[in-house]
Amino acid sequence: MALEGSLKDFGFADILQLIFFQRKTGVLTIEGRLDKIRLLFIDGNITGAESKRRSEANRLGKILVKKGVLSEELLQSILQEQKNTNTKLGNLIVRKGIVEKADIEEILENQIKETVIQIFNWKDGTYEFTPTAVPVDKEIPLSIDTQHLLMEGLRIVDEWTTIEGKITLDTVFMKTGIIEAEQPEEEREILELIDGENDVSTIIDISGKDDYSVSKVLVSLLDKGIIASKEAKPLIAVQPVITEAKPPLSYTFLPLIVIIIAFVISLLPVFTESGDILKNFITSKDINELRLKIEAHKFSFGEYPADLNSIIRKSDQWHQPYIYKNFGEYYTLSSSGPDKISGTPDDIY
Template sequence: MALTGSIKEFGLADILQLIYFQKKTGILEIEGPIDTIKIYFHEGNIVAARSARRPEENRIGNILIKKGILKEEELKDLLQRQVQSGTRLGSLLIQENLVEREVLVDIITHQITDQIVQMFTWKKGTYEFTPQGVPIDKNLGISLDTQHLLMEGLRIVDEWSIIEGTLTLDTVFEKVDKAVETELSEEEEEALNLVDGENDVSTIIELSGKDDFAISRTLVSLLEKGLISPIEEAEEVAEEPVKKRNLSVVMTYLIPLLVIIGFAVSFAPATVRNLPLVDRLEASNKLEFIRLSVETYRIKSGYYPKNLPVENATDPWGNRYVYLLTGNGYRLFSAGPDGKPDTGDDIF
């Protein structure tokens, strides 16, 4: 039976957490204001993502051509054979020894992350998760930890809120015929060379090999200096700016979910719970859940909570998890079996 609903009522972060914790296999289709994206899961982890607006094959091919790894003639030939054989472009590239597996995996992983981040900016949309078998590409073997990808997505969205409304990963810039009046930094010159009226921000990030936020700030600097301008299609995309309040629904559903998980663990058979290794693993996993709730609180409110935003925040030994605010962040850990902080058995 399919799981359907509105992302306004049940946020993307909560949907991904639910699929991850229940180790579901199937396809999550999310229809938003500017795109329809399908995310493929195998036992809770993400193995692929497809965008109706930006086909994977076109983006992979474009990046490989811009990097000088592939020629346009080779790409056209591969795409024709792909249609005839039904084989994915990535598999063909590896079978033909045209691209190293590590390079291709890195490109695809970056694309999946971009698509997840893009969906975090959507204010409205619908989702449908259908449990079904999902084949894994043996040549690529991509399987991304959903929880890690979720944390990374929240971090990027938080950073991008600083430049909200200026650009998105879909924005395409073109150079402006204007004399450079001020000296450009090395980063600005490199970014300017990658602006050609075709590369979107996501592609420029991939080609530069630099951090998403760093290259985006550089593009904003070039925009403010009047050296580049967004093309018309990018302006339409820019109507969907990143807003911190978009993530407010996360707190509404994520915290109860974490509490439910805590209860589920607490009702495990006593014979299993009494094993020292199991207790330490349980404490470590609970710390991850609490850490995620703390980061989500910060993204929603702009600051870290004074107290843990999770009920029943006790470790397997009956002690509360230690949470201390610091000058630029916080410390979070379990005091371990001895119940004494800052000793050798603490768990982080």
């Protein structure tokens, strides 16, 4: 059964956690106003990313041309060969000995990371995860640790709060013609990469610098009026919302309102009985978040925490402490569930 819904109800970070901890294999499709992205997973880790707005081949080719590795003529020749043979551009370039395999892997991994990280900034959109077999590229196999990328994405999003609303990874800039007499070297380097076609993530790839450093320079150039952003065309047309004037409430509807209120009151016992369903969901979600913190602790200190005191203070939805056991190489984590007794069928893991 496919996992699907709205990013407003279930955030992107929660989706990644769920796929990672359950070691899922399949395709996650995220669709927003400006892009539609497909992420490929094998055993919970990301092996590929496809953007409707930006093809992998075009970005890879553009990066190699900008770096002086390929000429535009040679790139067009290889792209034609790729079209005829249905072979990935990176594989063709490696076969021809133009670029080392490790260099192509690094560029492709960075592209995947940039594609994933931009989704953390999406406020609206839909998602759908479909369990299915995912082919492995035997020539240039890629596998990115979803957990590490999740932590990196959350860190970058936190840093990006200082520039939020000014640029995103898919923003495209153009030069305004304004020239600064004494321009810092780092700004000149980035300005040379702005051509009205490269988006922020491509500029980051070509520059070889980290996301935040490049973004700060771009914001500086933007504030000085040296560059301006091009408005991206939405993939999904926004339909105008027509609101009709609502007539004032008439007293003739009062009997109906009384009936509705009585009906809702009659359902209250049902909602009370089903309250554990919501508590189960919240507790399960908290456990997944707690697992991420435990893994982050190991990533930072080389071992799992001895107890949860340094990580979490809150209890589960039934006011019981989470049950954590550290066995050195692995750990177990659970909630005793509604009956508050560990080891019974209603335990939550």
